[in-house]
Amino acid sequence: xxxxxxxxxxxxxxxxxxxxxxxxxxxxxxxxxxxxxxxxxxxxxxxxxxxxxxxxxxxxxxxxxxxxxxxxxxxxxxxxxxxxxxxxxxxxxxxxxxxxxxxxxxxxxxxxxxxxxxxxxxxxxxxxxxxxxxxxxxxxxxxxxxxxxxxxxxxxxxxxxxxxxxxxxxxxxxxxxxxxxxxxxxxxxxxxxxxxxxxxxxxxxxxxxxxxxxxxxxxxxxxxxxxxxxxxxxxxxxxxxxxxxxxxxxxxxxxxxxxxxxxxxxxxxxxxxxxxxxxxxxxxxx
Numbered sequence: 001x002x003x004x005x006x007x008x009x010x011x012x013x014x015x016x017x018x019x020x021x022x023x024x025x026x027x028x029x030x031x032x033x034x035x036x037x038x039x040x041x042x043x044x045x046x047x048x049x050x051x052x053x054x055x056x057x058x059x060x061x062x063x064x065x066x067x068x069x070x071x072x073x074x075x076x077x078x079x080x081x082x083x084x085x086x087x088x089x090x091x092x093x094x095x096x097x098x099x100x101x102x103x104x105x106x107x108x109x110x111x112x113x114x115x116x117x118x119x120x121x122x123x124x125x126x127x128x129x130x131x132x133x134x135x136x137x138x139x140x141x142x143x144x145x146x147x148x149x150x151x152x153x154x155x156x157x158x159x160x161x162x163x164x165x166x167x168x169x170x171x172x173x174x175x176x177x178x179x180x181x182x183x184x185x186x187x188x189x190x191x192x193x194x195x196x197x198x199x200x201x202x203x204x205x206x207x208x209x210x211x212x213x214x215x216x217x218x219x220x221x222x223x224x225x226x227x228x229x230x231x232x233x234x235x236x237x238x239x240x241x242x243x244x245x246x247x248x249x250x251x252x253x254x255x256x257x258x259x260x261x262x263x264x265x266x267x268x269x270x271x272x273x274x275x276x277x278x279x280x281x282x283x284x285x286x
Contacts, residue, residue, distance in 0.1 A: 011045040012066035013074050014088060016081035024079060027122055031101075034127045035120075036074055039134050045072060067091050072138065077117070078103040088112075095147035099137045101130075105200075105229060105258055111150060116140075200229050200256040203283040206266070208251050210275035215251045218273040222266060227259030250278060260284070 013036055018024025037047045048070070050063050067073060073091045077084060077100060091098050100117045102108065108117065118137050120130040146152075208215060219231050234252040255261060267277050 008046045009044055009072065010066070010070040011040050011047050011072040011074060012063075012070045013047055013049045013076070014067070014084050014091075015049065015076040016079045016084055017051050027078070027103075028076065031076065031120075031122075031127070035130050035134060039131055039138070040072075040074075043135065043138060063087070064090065068094055071097065072142065073098045074101065074134075074138075075099070076101045077108065078106055078122075080106065080109070085109075089151070092147075092149040092151040095149070095152050097138075097141040097144065098149070099134065099141050101134070115149065200258060201284060202227070202255075202257040202260050204255045204261060204263075205234070205281040205283065206253055206255060206277065207279040208253070208270060208275050208277050209249065210251070210270075210273070212251075214273045214275050215253075218270055218275050219253065221269040221273070222255060225257070225261060225265070227257040227261075228255065229258060230254070230256040232256075 013032060015028045015032065016024050017028060032047070032049060040047045048066055050059065053059060053062055055062060067087055067090050073096070075084060075088050075091070075098060077088070088098075088100070100112075100115060102117050102119055103122050104119045106119070108115075116137070118130070118133050120126050120133075208218070210218075215233075219233070222228065222231050232254045234254055236249055236251045255266075263277075263280055266280075270277050
């Protein structure tokens with residue numbers, strides 16, 4: 001007796017691509033191969049990715065068709081790629097299930113900062129940790145009775161306004177609800193800015209001697225290094241001789257980064273700012 005084959009559902013993966021063999025492409029392909037595709041296959045989905053489409057014709061047209069009509073979309077917002085953000089907006093307009101991922105440390109734009117996002121670490125343990133959370137997020141997205149995204153919410157509010165008379169009490173309540181929603185979103189955003197900063201894998205305490213303005217100039221330069229998330233001044237100490245004559249002032253600051261920092265490069269920057277690096281303590285967890 002012939003066995004009836006189960007129809008495979010389609011899922012389009014929205015992701016930054018980058019040039020061949022670039023860090024962006026390697027990170028994206030690694031995430032897709034190690035986590036996204038295996039998880040989707042287990043759940044009965046066939047994964048489609050823009051740079052793997054081999055069907056003749058316009059790639060842009062095929063990408064948009066997948067975004068509009070596939071049963072599921074998984075969007076990786078890491079690096080906040082403009083194409084990815086555009087495709088995310090298109091999917092929001094359709095109102096079909098979508099799961100959003102982003103590498104830890106990604107600072108989402110205000111418009112979508114309150115939306116559900118699965119954050120992950122880009123390493124082997126991060127891949128293991130992400131699989132069950134991705135599966136749970138997909139189950140949640142597929143089980144929603146109606147879409148939940150900024151575009152849909154605004155569209156629904158407009159429909160409600162159109163069926164309500166301008167002088168009706170219901171219109172007054174709608175305006176109040178809009179105000180409450182805006183206030184809540186603003187408070188959420190502020191609380192996110194105030195929340196305790198997460199611990200980053202590479203952390204250094206630097207002791208440096210020099211004038212206060214020179215130290216500030218050095219910190220500005222350090223913040224331009226790749227992977228830098230935070231540079232925080234911790235304080236300063238002084239050595240005092242007899243008759244309260246100050247012999248030296250040491251400034252202490254912390255560098256936190258997603259990538260290892262070359263102290264030779266920091267010392268080179270310091271020399272241009274007339275700052276002397278006296279000591280560095282490496283507190284990195286990796």
